[in-house]
Amino acid sequence: MTLRLDSLGQRYGDQRVLHDITLTVPDGQLLCVVGPSGCGKSTLLRTVAGLQPAREGTVTVDGTPVTGVPDQLAVVFQDYGRSLFPWLTVRDNVALPLRRRGLARAERRAEAERILERVGLDGAGRRHPWQLSGGMQQRVAIARALVCRPSLLLMDEPFGSLDAQTREDLEDLLLEVHRTDGTTIVFVTHDIDESVYVGDRVVVLSPAPASRIVLDLPVELPGGRDQIATRGLPEFVALRAEVGRAVRGS
Amino acid sequence: MKRLKRLKPLARHQELWLGLLGVLLAFGVCEAVGRAGIVRRSYLPPASEVLVRAVELAGDRAFLDGIGATLRAWALGLGLAVAIAVPLGLLLGSVPVVDSAVRVIVEFLRPLPSVALIPLVSLLLGTGTGTKVALITYASVWPVLFNTIYGLGETDPIARDTLRAFGFGRLSVLLRVELPGTAPFIAAGIRISAAIALILAVATELLSGFGEGLGIFIAQAGLSTDGTRDVLAGVVWAGALGLVINGVLVWAEHRLFPWTPERRADGRGVRS
Numbered sequence: 001m002t003l004r005l006d007s008l009g010q011r012y013g014d015q016r017v018l019h020d021i022t023l024t025v026p027d028g029q030l031l032c033v034v035g036p037s038g039c040g041k042s043t044l045l046r047t048v049a050g051l052q053p054a055r056e057g058t059v060t061v062d063g064t065p066v067t068g069v070p071d072q073l074a075v076v077f078q079d080y081g082r083s084l085f086p087w088l089t090v091r092d093n094v095a096l097p098l099r100r101r102g103l104a105r106a107e108r109r110a111e112a113e114r115i116l117e118r119v120g121l122d123g124a125g126r127r128h129p130w131q132l133s134g135g136m137q138q139r140v141a142i143a144r145a146l147v148c149r150p151s152l153l154l155m156d157e158p159f160g161s162l163d164a165q166t167r168e169d170l171e172d173l174l175l176e177v178h179r180t181d182g183t184t185i186v187f188v189t190h191d192i193d194e195s196v197y198v199g200d201r202v203v204v205l206s207p208a209p210a211s212r213i214v215l216d217l218p219v220e221l222p223g224g225r226d227q228i229a230t231r232g233l234p235e236f237v238a239l240r241a242e243v244g245r246a247v248r249g250s
Numbered sequence: 251m252k253r254l255k256r257l258k259p260l261a262r263h264q265e266l267w268l269g270l271l272g273v274l275l276a277f278g279v280c281e282a283v284g285r286a287g288i289v290r291r292s293y294l295p296p297a298s299e300v301l302v303r304a305v306e307l308a309g310d311r312a313f314l315d316g317i318g319a320t321l322r323a324w325a326l327g328l329g330l331a332v333a334i335a336v337p338l339g340l341l342l343g344s345v346p347v348v349d350s351a352v353r354v355i356v357e358f359l360r361p362l363p364s365v366a367l368i369p370l371v372s373l374l375l376g377t378g379t380g381t382k383v384a385l386i387t388y389a390s391v392w393p394v395l396f397n398t399i400y401g402l403g404e405t406d407p408i409a410r411d412t413l414r415a416f417g418f419g420r421l422s423v424l425l426r427v428e429l430p431g432t433a434p435f436i437a438a439g440i441r442i443s444a445a446i447a448l449i450l451a452v453a454t455e456l457l458s459g460f461g462e463g464l465g466i467f468i469a470q471a472g473l474s475t476d477g478t479r480d481v482l483a484g485v486v487w488a489g490a491l492g493l494v495i496n497g498v499l500v501w502a503e504h505r506l507f508p509w510t511p512e513r514r515a516d517g518r519g520v521r522s
Contacts, residue, residue: 046411049415051411051414051415069414069415069416069417071417073415073417074415074416075411075412075415077408077411077412079408082406082408082409083408083409083411083412085409085426085427085430086509087430087431087433087507087509096413096416096426097416097417100416100417100418128508128509130509148416154415
């Protein structure tokens with residue numbers, strides 16, 4: 001699914017949040033959006049998701065302008081504790097998006113169990129989200145996003161509140177999903193290392209107000225990604241430095 | 251819904267023993283005052299006599315029919331109140347235009363003491379069950395209504411956005427996120443209303459003085475000589491009913507809503 005932003009602008013009252021964002025995300029790309037806190041990264045994501053109308057410019061998905069929430073879209077928020085429904089079991093949380101597909105209850109459950117197994121949560125389906133650790137809860141949220149086989153996956157600092165080890169595990173899980181499904185992914189983060197490790201391409205936004213794109217950098221790293229080896233590559237270090245400079249505005 | 255943390259949480263059995271101790275102490279004081287002859291015995295009989303009479307009443311067919319009548323009115327009034335307050339609360343809480351239009355009327359009606367309405371409503375509806383149920387409903391609507399509106403306001407915008415991002419519409423958001431999220435607040439409102447409803451049921455019977463019910467029993471006992479013992483026995487029944495109702499509702503809330511933050515800490519959740 002190809003995503004196009006055309007001189008997109010967003011404002012809250014007099015406050016200009018995003019300014020003149022033009023960007024094309026080709027089908028199957030994993031784009032990381034990096035920027036300092038409060039620079040409008042989440043606003044950008046909400047606009048693409050159709051949760052908030054664009055004030056200026058347009059967003060198109062496969063050529064169709066986004067006016068409401070596009071089909072084939074899934075979102076993972078940072079705050080899994082607030083985005084998972086505590087009154088539903090893990091399995092029912094994951095199966096929820098399938099209700100719009102007209103699947104029978106048994107089919108929904110089977111599909112949910114299948115996807116839970118994929119994210120390494122087999123056997124946790126009958127528990128409730130709040131009985132799981134933070135990392136497991138975010139896996140549930142990812143499973144729920146994947147259950148409808150989305151063509152466009154939006155992630156808003158999904159690993160921001162997890163510890164380092166869990167975070168690395170989930171980064172690799174995301175890369176595996178991206179490799180096998182070929183989903184177009186927009187991944188928002190404030191972590192420079194993470195953006196270079198995960199992304200095919202990194203876009204840096206300037207600080208608030210009126211954030212615009214200050215760097216658009218393809219990430220070309222040799223071989224597959226490996227948490228230890230990749231982060232030690234000279235190419236990785238150079239890219240990280242370039243992104244870091246752009247974020248700091250020097 | 252935050253609860254104040256105790257310095258050192260008491261174990262379950264400790265709480266039980268302390269509760270029992272409190273009851274025994276209060277009972278002892280009442281017994282002593284009754285027996286000491288400070289007031290005439292027929293005015294204030296000792297606690298033990300009242301209690302014996304209360305237990306005796308459990309075998310009294312006419313009395314039990316009265317309790318049944320009171321509880322029927324209680325259940326009917328409370329049920330009606332919930333049936334009115336929950337949909338109305340959802341409407342007021344989710345449509346700001348309606349809220350602005352109705353708010354003034356609601357705030358005008360709310361502080362009116364329902365007991366003061368008893369004569370008026372008796373005049374309009376007679377002294378039968380209709381009056382009782384109407385007054386119970388009126389008084390019980392408020393806690394449920396305001397808890398529903400408040401709970402709806404507490405709905406997490408991220409939970410709402412999550413469902414919208416999966417393509418669900420406004421009605422689905424109401425039914426799948428806002429209603430289940432508000433349910434614990436509604437239940438707490440019902441628990442508060444259950445006590446109010448019981449007060450209104452007995453008070454209406456007491457003041458209207460006709461028909462059957464616990465309030466009627468108390469009113470009639472008050473008229474007979476040496477009736478204080480029966481009056482107090484009736485009061486013991488009213489208190490016991492309130493205690494049982496509250497206990498059942500608290501238990502039900504625990505069972506139905508184990509996910510609310512103050513119950514998650516019950517040792518079942520692994521939090522990180």
